[in-house]
Amino acid sequence: MIEDSVRAEYFELLAFESVGADRSKLRETLACAMWLKAWLEKLGFSVALKSDSFSPPVIVAERKGEGKTVLFYGHYDVQPAERPEEWKTPPFVPTVVGDRVYCRGAQDDKGQFFAFFCGMRDFLESCASAPTIKIVLDGEEESGSGALLRMAESLRRELSADAMLVCDTSAAANLRPAIVAGLRGVAHLTLRLKGASRDLHSGEFGGAAPNPAQGMCELLASLHHADGSIAVAGFRDGIVPPVREELSAAEISTPGEEEMAAEIGCDPVGGQMGKSLAQRIGFEPTIEVNGVHSGYGGPGAKTVIPSEAVAKLSLRLVPGQKPKAAMDALRRHLEDRVPRGMKLVFEDVNEGAAGFRLPIGSPAFRLAADVLEEMDPRGALYMWDGASIPVLSTLRDITGAAPVIVGWGQAENRIHSPDESYSFEQFAKAREWAAKILAAL
Amino acid sequence: MIEDSVRAEYFELLAFESVGADRSKLRETLACAMWLKAWLEKLGFSVALKSDSFSPPVIVAERKGEGKTVLFYGHYDVQPAERPEEWKTPPFVPTVVGDRVYCRGAQDDKGQFFAFFCGMRDFLESCASAPTIKIVLDGEEESGSGALLRMAESLRRELSADAMLVCDTSAAANLRPAIVAGLRGVAHLTLRLKGASRDLHSGEFGGAAPNPAQGMCELLASLHHADGSIAVAGFRDGIVPPVREELSAAEISTPGEEEMAAEIGCDPVGGQMGKSLAQRIGFEPTIEVNGVHSGYGGPGAKTVIPSEAVAKLSLRLVPGQKPKAAMDALRRHLEDRVPRGMKLVFEDVNEGAAGFRLPIGSPAFRLAADVLEEMDPRGALYMWDGASIPVLSTLRDITGAAPVIVGWGQAENRIHSPDESYSFEQFAKAREWAAKILAAL
Numbered sequence: 001m002i003e004d005s006v007r008a009e010y011f012e013l014l015a016f017e018s019v020g021a022d023r024s025k026l027r028e029t030l031a032c033a034m035w036l037k038a039w040l041e042k043l044g045f046s047v048a049l050k051s052d053s054f055s056p057p058v059i060v061a062e063r064k065g066e067g068k069t070v071l072f073y074g075h076y077d078v079q080p081a082e083r084p085e086e087w088k089t090p091p092f093v094p095t096v097v098g099d100r101v102y103c104r105g106a107q108d109d110k111g112q113f114f115a116f117f118c119g120m121r122d123f124l125e126s127c128a129s130a131p132t133i134k135i136v137l138d139g140e141e142e143s144g145s146g147a148l149l150r151m152a153e154s155l156r157r158e159l160s161a162d163a164m165l166v167c168d169t170s171a172a173a174n175l176r177p178a179i180v181a182g183l184r185g186v187a188h189l190t191l192r193l194k195g196a197s198r199d200l201h202s203g204e205f206g207g208a209a210p211n212p213a214q215g216m217c218e219l220l221a222s223l224h225h226a227d228g229s230i231a232v233a234g235f236r237d238g239i240v241p242p243v244r245e246e247l248s249a250a251e252i253s254t255p256g257e258e259e260m261a262a263e264i265g266c267d268p269v270g271g272q273m274g275k276s277l278a279q280r281i282g283f284e285p286t287i288e289v290n291g292v293h294s295g296y297g298g299p300g301a302k303t304v305i306p307s308e309a310v311a312k313l314s315l316r317l318v319p320g321q322k323p324k325a326a327m328d329a330l331r332r333h334l335e336d337r338v339p340r341g342m343k344l345v346f347e348d349v350n351e352g353a354a355g356f357r358l359p360i361g362s363p364a365f366r367l368a369a370d371v372l373e374e375m376d377p378r379g380a381l382y383m384w385d386g387a388s389i390p391v392l393s394t395l396r397d398i399t400g401a402a403p404v405i406v407g408w409g410q411a412e413n414r415i416h417s418p419d420e421s422y423s424f425e426q427f428a429k430a431r432e433w434a435a436k437i438l439a440a441l
Numbered sequence: 442m443i444e445d446s447v448r449a450e451y452f453e454l455l456a457f458e459s460v461g462a463d464r465s466k467l468r469e470t471l472a473c474a475m476w477l478k479a480w481l482e483k484l485g486f487s488v489a490l491k492s493d494s495f496s497p498p499v500i501v502a503e504r505k506g507e508g509k510t511v512l513f514y515g516h517y518d519v520q521p522a523e524r525p526e527e528w529k530t531p532p533f534v535p536t537v538v539g540d541r542v543y544c545r546g547a548q549d550d551k552g553q554f555f556a557f558f559c560g561m562r563d564f565l566e567s568c569a570s571a572p573t574i575k576i577v578l579d580g581e582e583e584s585g586s587g588a589l590l591r592m593a594e595s596l597r598r599e600l601s602a603d604a605m606l607v608c609d610t611s612a613a614a615n616l617r618p619a620i621v622a623g624l625r626g627v628a629h630l631t632l633r634l635k636g637a638s639r640d641l642h643s644g645e646f647g648g649a650a651p652n653p654a655q656g657m658c659e660l661l662a663s664l665h666h667a668d669g670s671i672a673v674a675g676f677r678d679g680i681v682p683p684v685r686e687e688l689s690a691a692e693i694s695t696p697g698e699e700e701m702a703a704e705i706g707c708d709p710v711g712g713q714m715g716k717s718l719a720q721r722i723g724f725e726p727t728i729e730v731n732g733v734h735s736g737y738g739g740p741g742a743k744t745v746i747p748s749e750a751v752a753k754l755s756l757r758l759v760p761g762q763k764p765k766a767a768m769d770a771l772r773r774h775l776e777d778r779v780p781r782g783m784k785l786v787f788e789d790v791n792e793g794a795a796g797f798r799l800p801i802g803s804p805a806f807r808l809a810a811d812v813l814e815e816m817d818p819r820g821a822l823y824m825w826d827g828a829s830i831p832v833l834s835t836l837r838d839i840t841g842a843a844p845v846i847v848g849w850g851q852a853e854n855r856i857h858s859p860d861e862s863y864s865f866e867q868f869a870k871a872r873e874w875a876a877k878i879l880a881a882l
Contacts, residue, residue: 021740021741021742021743022739022740022741023740079743080737080739080741080743082737082739082743142742142743142744143741143742144742170645184644184647186644186744188742188744190742194707195707196705196706197705197706197707198706198855198858198859199857199858199859200705200857200858201828201856201857201858202727202729202731202757203625203627203757203826203827203828203829204611204722204826204827204852204856205705205711205722205827206625206711206722206729206755206757206827207711207712207718207721207722207725207727207757207827208701208705208711208712208718208721208722208827209705209707209709209711210707210708210709210710210711211711211729211730213661213730213731213732213733213752214661214662214664214665214729214730216658216733217657217658217659217660217661217662217730217733218658218662218665219658220654220655220658220662221655221658221659221661221662221663222662224655224659228781260649264637264638264641264646264649264650265637265638265639266635266636266637266638266650266651266782266783266784267651267781267782268649268650268651268782269651269781269782270647270648270649270650270651270652270746270782271647271649273781277648277649280648280649281645281646281647281648281649284648286643286647286648288643288647288652288655288744288746289652289654289655289658289735289736289747290643290654290736290737290742290743290744290745290746291654291735291736291737291738291743291747292654292658292733292734292735292736292750293733293734293735293738294730294732294733294734295730295731295732295733295753296521296523296731296732296753297732297751297753298463298521298523299462299463299464300462300463300521300584300789301462301583301584301585301629301631301731301753301755301789301791302462302520302521302523302583302731302732302753302857303583303627303629303729303755303857304731304732304858305711305729305731306730306731306732309733310738312736312737312738312742314647314742314744316643316647316648340669340708340710341707341708341710341711342707343707348741348742350742385644385645386644386645386646386647386648386649387642387644387645388644411645414639415642415645416640416641416743416744416745417639417640417641417745418639
């Protein structure tokens with residue numbers, strides 16, 4: 001199903017520990033970018049690595065052609081794999097088990113974009129005339145696309161295109177093709193709550209010293225009402241609810257409660273009670289605690305009052321929410337509730353990007369639907385993905401290109417978790433899609 | 442101020458990493474117990490190490506004498522030092538800076554009980570006739586005294602005594618002598634809250650999957666009312682409030698708000714608003730979050746929904762509260778509030794021991810006060826310490842001995858924190874106290 005030479009290239013790409021968020025991995029991330037530059041140059045692309053202030057470089061490439069201009073967006077940075085002991089195989093050693101490659105980035109997004117690249121190569125090797133193809137590969141998608149967002153305005157001319165293809169999302173269940181008609185935005189921040197100048201004995205000082213672990217819990221508990229709805233005043237301002245057509249298409253493409261329960265291993269009762277799973281994932285914002293750490297966590301007991309607590313939060317935003325306004329509302333909410341005797345510090349605040357939805361009746365969507373129906377007689381579903389590709393709304397604005405977001409992920413790929421994987425069947429689908437859509441555009 | 446030979450012995454004792462709560466340190470803890478056995482045997486004690494189920498041994502020693510029987514209680518286990526990078530000197534290398542020894546256990550309780558032992562040796566070497574002296578050294582005081590509590594009943598005859606001396610508490614400010622007239626009880630437990638079977642992508646699953654980090658915060662936030670009072674129904678049942686005489690003596694010996702603020706580095710606003718610092722530390726119970734850990738805590742962002750959250754809680758109990766009833770009330774409170782879609786597991790539940798108060802007009806206290814006034818013309822204060830020596834109420838019950846709890850700690854000793862220390866002046870005071878009280882009894 002995959003030639004040995006292609007597989008070897010794919011595995012070389014995966015072996016780079018390109019954790020863009022981790023500055024200690026910058027050298028690896030840069031080596032990965034250099035490898036991609038060389039790979040694209042062999043296909044006739046002119047390639048530039050663009051970076052600012054020690055960020056992982058943004059890879060910008062162009063191959064002149066005829067007729068339309070197509071822009072491809074992907075990212076070569078990956079999530080951290082900071083608990084390698086939870087992986088069945090080493091996280092940065094691509095390992096084949098059955099029809100599946102296990103590796104951090106096997107899917108998200110190295111596997112997906114590289115399969116697309118291979119399809120693009122298939123197309124370029126066989127076609128008489130190709131459109132102009134532009135590529136932008138982000139090195140910080142998993143941590144907010146900082147460098148690309150900062151330089152986006154200056155790339156306006158360089159990246160202008162008619163259509164924008166993105167291969168960083170999931171197909172529907174059983175690999176049925178899906179066109180993503182909307183993505184949530186994402187933002188994140190870190191909170192640090194400080195109490196005493198050192199960890200204190202909980203007996204000597206219990207009742208005297210304020211407890212930042214307790215205080216942080218109170219702060220974070222205040223973010224939601226008992227029914228799971230968000231309790232931050234002003235956070236939901238401006239939200240544009242889905243139209244009936246979007247909502248009914250989303251209900252079709254979203255897994256059922258039982259299917260979701262089987263997938264995640266517990267009842268899918270996140271979000272606001274009384275709203276459907278499709279609504280909660282596709283059309284509702286979230287505030288998630290990604291991590292909270294304070295005090296003792298070792299074996300046995302250590303009866304301390306911790307001196308500080310740290311929490312990491314991410315927001316998912318839906319169309320109509322302004323990222324800055326949503327973040328400001330959250331910060332105000334927290335600042336108004338700082339527990340007695342403690343100090344709250346915001347760190348690493350990333351206002352991120354807005355969510356967006358695309359009109360499902362557009363010509364680009366109809367073309368994509370035709371190609372996908374040719375690939376699979378079941379035809380394509382429309383999905384409103386709860387995930388984010390933070391930079392897409394900005395790229396859409398500056399390039400003027402209509403996004404066509406089709407990816408081949410599946411829930412069992414466990415992206416962002418230990419044991420991430422991508423099957424050769426998925427790889428082949430992404431590759432076929434690339435060759436066919438480039439021919440059709 | 443201290444002979445080289447005594448100092449050498451003290452440093453040998455400190456160098457053992459006798460972290461009783463950490464099973465990986467059992468060998469070190471055992472070596473420490475063997476060292477103490479040999480030390481006491483040289484003074485004419487017969488010594489037995491008693492342990493059950495791989496616990497650090499309890500050291501039980503006796504030296505026959507004439508007249509009364511005096512029991513001494515101390516503990517040779519120490520708090521963990523799990524973040525050695527936060528120490529200015531290596532935590533298990535006794536290091537002298539000025540008049541002060543820095544080391545984990547320099548004070549709590551190795552330094553205090555060993556200084557007492559040295560005073561006991563001074564007394565034994567000089568006296569014509571000594572009382573019978575019994576010693577029990579705990580190896581698990583910092584984690585609940587499990588083995589000693591389990592075997593206490595069987596030691597009833599072996600440990601029976603007229604008076605019980607304990608040197609594991611603090612003096613008042615400026616090393617003014619203090620007699621501890623009450624200690625809080627302590628109990629602890631670990632909570633584990635489980636959601637999905639793995640960490641999930643906060644975009645793909647945000648709004649679908651329940652978030653145990655958020656859920657744990659809601660659980661822990663529910664433990665207190667906004668005024669800092671405990672919100673757990675039944676937890677305070679049976680509390681015996683202090684009598685006027687106790688409260689006024691405690692107000693004298695408790696540091697003022699400003700002094701406490703300088704000591705801890707933030708406003709001393711823990712506990713229930715509207716009660717004094719003396720009340721909150723000496724006569725009120727607490728529920729403290731000693732640690733909470735869930736999800737990502739590394740550099741940058743990782744937008745996950747954690748699969749579980751772990752919290753460690755400790756309780757301080759006051760006279761009248763039954764440890765089992767208080768723990769049951771807490772468990773019921775938490776079980777009644779398990780967030781939707783999650784499972785709560787209790788681990789490492791230690792019901793611990795009750796708090797107690799001693800009548801401040803007793804003959805033993807008057808004798809101790811006389812000895813202390815002889816040592817220091819300022820005389821002794823009575824203190825109701827917020828800390829705990831969990832096993833003391835049990836030992837008091839089974840031995841029939843009247844406790845006399847006098848220690849020489851100072852807040853700047855930073856016990857349970859990095860950079861624990863004990864000054865040679867404190868060591869000398871504890872040593873002098875031992876020699877004098879043994880002579881007076």
